[in-house]
Amino acid sequence: MSNGSTLSPVSEILHAYWRSDRWLLLVVVAVVLISSATSVATPYVFSCLIDRLPREEDMSVLAWGFAGYAVLLGVASALQRMLQYLSFMTAENLGFIAATGFFDRILRKTAAFFLEHNPVEIQNAAARGRSALTALVQLGIVVFIPAATQLLLTFVTLGALLNIQIAAIVVVYGAVLITLTWSSTRRAYVFLERAREAGQDNARFVGNVMSSMDTLRYFGSHSWMSQRFTMTAREVRDNWRAYVLQRVAFIAVLGPAVALQFAVTFLLLIPEYQVGAVTIGDMVLFNTLLLQLNMPFEMVARAISDAARSRADLIPLARLWAAPEERRPSHAQDFTPSDGQLSFEGVGYAYDNGRGVTNVSFVAGRGGITFLVGESGSGKSTIFRLVLKSIEPDRGRILVDGTDIAGIERADWYAAVAVVPQDVMLLNESLADNILLGRPRNEVRLRAASEKAAILPLIEALPEGFDTAVGERGLKLSGGERQRIAIARALYGEPAILLLDEASSALDEETEQDIMNHIRTLAKDVTVLAITHRKGVVSTSDVVVDLTDCGLSVT
Numbered sequence: 395m396s397n398g399s400t401l402s403p404v405s406e407i408l409h410a411y412w413r414s415d416r417w418l419l420l421v422v423v424a425v426v427l428i429s430s431a432t433s434v435a436t437p438y439v440f441s442c443l444i445d446r447l448p449r450e451e452d453m454s455v456l457a458w459g460f461a462g463y464a465v466l467l468g469v470a471s472a473l474q475r476m477l478q479y480l481s482f483m484t485a486e487n488l489g490f491i492a493a494t495g496f497f498d499r500i501l502r503k504t505a506a507f508f509l510e511h512n513p514v515e516i517q518n519a520a521a522r523g524r525s526a527l528t529a530l531v532q533l534g535i536v537v538f539i540p541a542a543t544q545l546l547l548t549f550v551t552l553g554a555l556l557n558i559q560i561a562a563i564v565v566v567y568g569a570v571l572i573t574l575t576w577s578s579t580r581r582a583y584v585f586l587e588r589a590r591e592a593g594q595d596n597a598r599f600v601g602n603v604m605s606s607m608d609t610l611r612y613f614g615s616h617s618w619m620s621q622r623f624t625m626t627a628r629e630v631r632d633n634w635r636a637y638v639l640q641r642v643a644f645i646a647v648l649g650p651a652v653a654l655q656f657a658v659t660f661l662l663l664i665p666e667y668q669v670g671a672v673t674i675g676d677m678v679l680f681n682t683l684l685l686q687l688n689m690p691f692e693m694v695a696r697a698i699s700d701a702a703r704s705r706a707d708l709i710p711l712a713r714l715w716a717a718p719e720e721r722r723p724s725h726a727q728d729f730t731p732s733d734g735q736l737s738f739e740g741v742g743y744a745y746d747n748g749r750g751v752t753n754v755s756f757v758a759g760r761g762g763i764t765f766l767v768g769e770s771g772s773g774k775s776t777i778f779r780l781v782l783k784s785i786e787p788d789r790g791r792i793l794v795d796g797t798d799i800a801g802i803e804r805a806d807w808y809a810a811v812a813v814v815p816q817d818v819m820l821l822n823e824s825l826a827d828n829i830l831l832g833r834p835r836n837e838v839r840l841r842a843a844s845e846k847a848a849i850l851p852l853i854e855a856l857p858e859g860f861d862t863a864v865g866e867r868g869l870k871l872s873g874g875e876r877q878r879i880a881i882a883r884a885l886y887g888e889p890a891i892l893l894l895d896e897a898s899s900a901l902d903e904e905t906e907q908d909i910m911n912h913i914r915t916l917a918k919d920v921t922v923l924a925i926t927h928r929k930g931v932v933s934t935s936d937v938v939v940d941l942t943d944c945g946l947s948v949t
């Protein structure tokens with residue numbers, strides 16, 4: 395990906411920001427321009443007053459002049475301080491737009507995205523990207539625009555009032571300084587990028603080890619984790635160090651450069667004063683403007699180096715933002731299943747490594763459970779991913795009540811399908827929240843789903859019923875109860891198709907048989923497709939689809 399396209403998500407965020415905050419931004423720019431103009435006008439007024447001091451007869455005029463100067467100074471200072479808060483306010487809104495837009499994007503990513511990127515890495519990229527964006531906007535508003543305006547006005551004032559030669563020296567000095575800063579920043583930037591990459595690597599590593607900490611501990615992997623983390627952290631530190639040393643060496647050159655600039659320009663001014671071409675006021679004005687000018691030079695230089703730093707911070711966010719999303723069918727149609735009959739017609743799918751399934755055909759209907767069986771790697775989970783539209787068939791079709799699911803809008807499809815996974819995920823919230831998972835609460839449906847999942851008596855026996863917190867001490871759920879909560883969660887949406895991913899394999903045979911018998915009673919209203927390794931749970935009313943010969947393996 396080229397640098398331009400890498401950062402294209404950033405321009406998307408900035409467009410949204412401009413649409414949301416353009417009036418505030420215009421006010422800010424107006425304040426910037428006025429404040430920059432006053433910062434050049436105040437020394438000019440002062441120099442005029444100084445020159446008139448020895449020859450003014452009516453001192454009251456001068457007194458008014460000095461009062462006006464004081465007011466101008468107050469206005470300039472107030473505007474400069476105000477600007478910092480206004481820029482902070484608008485930068486925070488940019489942070490809000492970036493964070494919400496990024497989260498929205500993440501929700502639309504493909505299943506592969508969540509396999510490749512772990513939560514810590516995603517969070518780290520989001521936080522760094524957000525702060526880099528707000529820093530960039532603040533740099534632009536508080537540093538770059540005021541500095542550029544002030545520089546321009548100062549050059550014009552110096553050229554018009556003093557000497558075009560002096561203005562030219564200042565311009566050349568500024569141009570050399572800014573170019574040197576830019577090129578030195580580019581050289582230092584290599585170290586900065588290495589440091590950022592290594593930092594992102596470590597974030598990914600921490601995310602991986604945190605989610606498997608128990609296993610890693612059992613295998614005594616502590617020192618391996620520590621060494622690997624330290625090695626990458628050292629790479630971060632060393633590259634930052636190299637970056638800072640480059641910057642320090644460059645800054646060391648700046649001090650003599652400022653001295654040289656002043657020496658040369660004063661040497662030019664003294665003969666001008668001797669022949670009466672410039673006044674004392676002009677000298678005062680020149681000195682003030684020149685001193686004042688070094689700050690904008692430094693600010694522009696700082697803005698260039700900070701912008702490079704922020705850009706490096708934006709790359710991980712931009713890459714995650716641009717990662718592929720779930721495809722949305724263009725020919726989406728409203729879909730409501732009737733019989734919930736699911737048909738696979740010669741379906742094939744190959745992963746990047748060539749593995750997958752080939753030529754799968756079966757029909758799953760109501761009346762009994764349709765079991766997917768087959769040896770490990772034969773493609774049972776792949777069939778589920780295909781039904782859930784996490785992946786799309788390379789060949790064949792998947793129909794529901796005669797409609798190809800490829801043409802069904804994802805939201806409609808998810809309303810019709812529910813899944814009970816192998817590992818039940820419970821949030822540390824109430825039982826109701828765990829069943830609803832954010833869907834609107836309807837008491838009748840909540841009770842009905844819990845009753846169908848055979849968990850209602852247990853919930854009703856609790857003092858706080860559905861509002862009992864799952865993480866609370868005292869409420870311990872057995873494996874079977876957790877599975878039942880997961881089934882109630884799946885049934886709450888009144889799905890047409892229920893997928894059970896070895897939902898009861900971790901349970902003892904009696905509990906598994908009990909849950910499966912119960913689900914069989916539901917199968918008259920819901921199409922149930924279940925993965926199992928235990929053939930003992932299959933009854934005469936069920937259908938068995940053996941995938942043993944459907945596996946696609948690389949030879």
Ligand SMILES: Nc1ncnc2c1ncn2[C@@H]1O[C@H](COP(=O)(O)OP(=O)(O)OP(=O)(O)O)[C@@H](O)[C@H]1O
Nearest residue numbers: 745746747749750769770771772773774775776777
């Ligand atoms: N994300 C993936 N990327 C590449 N290959 C994959 C991926 N997921 C599964 N496979 C391969 O596809 C084939 C089918 O895998 P799948 O997980 O569907 O089998 P399964 O029958 O569910 O296995 P098990 O019973 O062990 O859970 C296997 O050869 C597997 O290695």
